[in-house]
Amino acid sequence: MFDDLIQLDSISRRFGSVTALSDVSLSVRRGEFLALLGPSGCGKTTLLRLIAGFLDPSSGTLMIGGIRMNNVPPDKRPVNTVFQNYALFPHMDVSENIAFGLKRKRLGKAEIRSRVIEALEMVGMESFAERWPAELSGGQQQRVALARALVNRPEVLLLDEPLAALDLKLRKRMQIELKRLHERLGMTFILVTHDQEEALTIADRIVVMDHGKIAQIGTGKDLYDAPTDRFVADFIGEANLLALASTEGRAESAGLILPDALQVDTRSADAIMVRPETIRLIQGNAPEGWITGQGTLARKIFRGVAWRLFVNMPSGEELLIDTQQDEVSSFEAGSHINFGWPAGRCKVLGK
Incomplete structure (x- = not known):
């Protein structure tokens, strides 16, 4: 069972007149894989650096393992960080890079050697111990950076977009390897990423951030199926956001017929969110x-596993539909489209 390892209470961080984080409160569970997700400038990297100790909060309290960490330097915290650029020492071979932190702690040679071998085995790099960083691929360098962080046996591993420099296929493979490594070690991982697919693939929970604040926290399924606002709905996956209005007290949407069973209070709600793959073409x-x-x-695109349809609504809105239905192949631009979805498979969003 999870218990809270890290607690942030009303954390804010200001750089002069700019507020990078505003009153952020968050608990990170022991042993979970947490992703901090959001666009550039949302505050996710600032939050990670605060946990790591590279920055101090302007206000608020940070606790790790029940101990207050405000103003505690990075080397005194039970955390290690893997950076986007890996930061390997070019004049040291793989083993020396991994052993660097242990030597600074003045551990014995035998223990250092044992722990380096253990760390190399964790990341599947046993045969690369004597290689130089320049002789390694991007994926291999990333593994060495992971081993260098893991060899210190931290309670928390912080990952600052460590896969960003990899090509797409390698990045996807390393996502799965990171997930497997986390499951094997049972350690707390915190990942910063702007890639929502990466967060959905890896994380147990996702913290979506926007303008220095937490927009929503939940599992990938929670965020995908039940976003709390337009920002989260639009940032996690693809979404159709269709405007709602009210006529004589009844919710309406131009071009849609809403069943009576769909209860919508248009005083607090003004849009329906539906995912493209939820929508079906209807005949009859x-x-x-x-x-x-x-x-x-308007147009259609074949995307391998499904067709993407771009449908112009009477309201002037564009509707995206992803479907594998066979009849799509006979449709041409200008074709009349009837579509629908179960009322329970969409989300009504507030103003």
């Missing part, structure tokens, strides 16, 4: 309880 009558609509096909 729609099942009971579905939201249905009509539009005109």
